[in-house]
Amino acid sequence: MHLNKDEEKMLNGEYGEVTERLFRLLVRLGDIYKADKMIPVGSVQVAGVSYKSIGDPGTEFLEDMASKKAKVKVLTYLNPAGMDLENWKELGFPADFAKNQLRIMNAFKEMGIVVTSTCTPYLAGNLPRFREHIAWSESSAVSFSNSVIGARTNREGGPSALAAAICGKTPNYGLHLWEKRQPTIQIDVNADLKFNSDFGALGYYVGKQVKNKIPYFTGIKNANTDQLKALGAAMAASGAVALYHVEKLTPEADLVDKKGLEKIAVGKKEIKETYSKLNEGKKPDIVIFGCPHASLREISQLAEKIKGKKLKKPIWICTSRMMKEASNRMGFTEIIEKAGGNIVGDTCMVVSPIEKMGYKTTGVNSGKAANYLPGFCKQQVVFANIDDLVEGQS
Ligand code: F3S
Secondary structure, X not given: OEXXXXXXXXXOOOOOHHHHHHHHHHHHHHHHOOOOEEEEOOEXXXXXXXXXXXXXXXXXXXXXXXXXXXXXXXXXXXXXOOOOOOOOOOOOOOHHHHHHHHHHHHHHHXXXXXXXXXXXXXXXOOOOOOOOEOEEOOHHHHHHHHHHHOOEOOEOOHHHHHHHHHHOEEEOOHHHOHHHHOOOEEEEEEOOOOOHHHHHHHHHHHHHHHOOOOEEEEOOOOOOHHHHHHHHHHHHHHHOOOOOEEOOOOOOOOOOOOOOOOEEEEEHHHHXXXXXXXXXXXXXXXXXXXXXXXXXXXXXXXXXXXXXXXXXXXXXXXXXXXXXXXXXXXXXXXXXXXXXXXXXXXXXXXOOOHHHHOOOEEEEOOHHHHHHHHHHHOOEEEEOOHHHHHHXXX
């Protein structure tokens, strides 16, 4: 791989031990994937933030990096943490967990990382542009930025994203290259998609069918950005899909080569079967929306639906700190709290320790959350649309 003079300096330790160690990791990665060179990145999103995911070894690693004065070179955001960083006590997060989570956040802050924790950085102040090279980690954020924005990122692991943040570079391979962004399968959709959960069900089904491929969708007549984030998140979870195109809706759909693709059809039947497959049909102890993190539009929809009601069981909606602030100002938070729900910032149902908070059955409208909750949080899942979930709790 070609390295310029500055990159040679990084490799030779002229910018310190931490930069050298992390740059070596990027060079190794580039060699494995046959990258021709390093490219500068516009922003980074680092996963591996919750104490539940990284535990003591990860926490100590980050504290060691911070103590060695490692500093990021580009705008860097974090994936969700394991708790609401401000209201964790009121929401019942365990104190020993909180102590360790705050150690992690401090280490990130010392490195110059923006300590706002979200899987929708593009809604919270880290918005890449079309064709910008970035190094993001969280699978739904990777899918959204590649597919809906048309930025370019591979799905980075926690360490490679941190290395990109500190070195400001990433190896030029995979989805950074135009030829690797071409669709490899066509999905003809023939179903009415109304709720965000319909897009989640479609994404879950397609992800299982196509595994790692790049789908080109036809037949999706309309979708807002919330629905596209639900679609991409579910496909990323069930099939590691990091990029998809939707005819007439996503920015590269007109530009890519669609000739001669293998085709599969998805209709009402497949969507219905996916709902049944993901839904264990019990009564949820808690309903959690906001996977991926909710937009202000999703928060306002929930507020509208539960306004004036008294919930029998809790409803959470997970979101970024920025959306929570906007919701506070708009009065949505007050409406949701009056009904007995909560807006939970900085975390989500999968990376927070909900299984230790007494919850056994969780209702969700997200194909991604439905995919992960049984394994990560030992939850039974009720997968349904927002209307049915709210109806069941009120
Ligand atoms: Fe985000 Fe957590 Fe879902 S990180 S995509 S809300 S599993």
